[in-house]
Each structure stands twice: as C-alpha cells, then as structure tokens.
Amino acid sequence: MLFSRFHTYFFVSTIQFGKYFLHCKEIKIFAKKDLKIIKMETFKTAFYWLSYAYYLYVFGYASLFKVFQKKSMMDSMMSLGFNKTWTILIGLGELTGVILIVAGLIKPQFRNMGILLLIPFSVGAFTAHMAHQEYQHYYNSLIVCILTVVMLALDNNFKIQL
8 A cells, every 4th residue: 555655656746747857767767667557558448449339330230230121131141041030030139239238338247248148149240251251241240259359358347267
C-alpha cells in the first residue's frame, strides 16, 4: 500500500514537473517505463473495443438478415444447404448472442456468455464458406473466429483455469 501511494505520487510528480528533472537519468527511465505500460494498456483497451464493435457489426447484420429473411441471405443460405427453417433458427441463435453481447455493456458476464454462444456460429460460417469457396464471406468469418479468442483473452472478466 505504501509503495502504491509512493509510486502514484512519484509518477504524477514526475509527469507534472518532468522538465525540472530532465538531468536525472533514473527518473527518465522510470517515467518512460510507466508510460510504455500505460500506452500498451490503452492500445489493448482500444483494440478490444474496436474488436467488440466489429464483432457486433458482423453478427448483428448477419442475424437480422436471416431473421427478417433478406432475399440475398436466404439464397446464400439455400446454396449452402440450409432451408428457410434452419436459416431462421441460425439467425435467432446469432441474434440471441448479439443481444447478450449488447447486454454485456451493463453486465460483463453476459458479454462473455454471448461470445461463447457465438463461437459455434463463427466456426460454422468459416467452415461453410471455405467449403463452398465463398471467399468474400470467408474473410469476415475468419476474422470473427480470431477475434473470439482475442476478445476472450483480453477480457479481464474471463478466465480459464486448467
């Protein structure tokens, strides 16, 4: 606790009065190290929320297109071998995951539950688009598969214990 208070006071003082301490090499190294840590945390946070937004975008429009039966989506799903009933059920499952992710803005455990619910849909989309050589959709599903793992790894409220 004492170290924490000293560290905070010293760090804030170094930033505020840094120009007066430029001649002291130890202070420069200490301040640079802490600023690098802060920059990395800021980068991770920004990357997490940008990934979150992209994740919502991809699953949001895909689920709504399936639930509201947009013709292009229904034709695409039919070419993959899914009839109308299965397409709507997949859309409802994706929409449930999207709703949980949005609810996760208030309660973080819902966000993780939504991401975990959408894993089978992202892997299924990746597999189906690869098998049918639909490369324009392949990239979105690949990115979403990767972002699933990255977002769970970056989330402070999600832990896997082995």
